[in-house]
Amino acid sequence: MAKAIVLITAEPGMDRGVAGQIKKVKGVGNVYLVTGLYDIVAEVQAPDDASMVALAYDKIRVIDGIRETHTMFCLDV
Numbered sequence: 001m002a003k004a005i006v007l008i009t010a011e012p013g014m015d016r017g018v019a020g021q022i023k024k025v026k027g028v029g030n031v032y033l034v035t036g037l038y039d040i041v042a043e044v045q046a047p048d049d050a051s052m053v054a055l056a057y058d059k060i061r062v063i064d065g066i067r068e069t070h071t072m073f074c075l076d077v
Helices: 015-023 049-060
Strands: 002-010 028-033 040-046 066-074
Touching (some): 002 049, 015 028, 015 040, 040 049
Antiparallel strands (some): 002 066, 028 040
């Protein structure tokens, strides 16, 4: 199972709406509104790395109101 944390910057005033849309995406777990450099943090998981890339790039990044994303793949230690 591939896991990642997606850090999201939304267009001004659109953070709550974007967070609501992200919550609807299959594979997205927790979604948080945060302060600082990013507006939203999403915990996501997918069956494998290829599915994770498709989730991050084809399902999340295309949501209207997202200005920028930064995806951090989680690695087992």
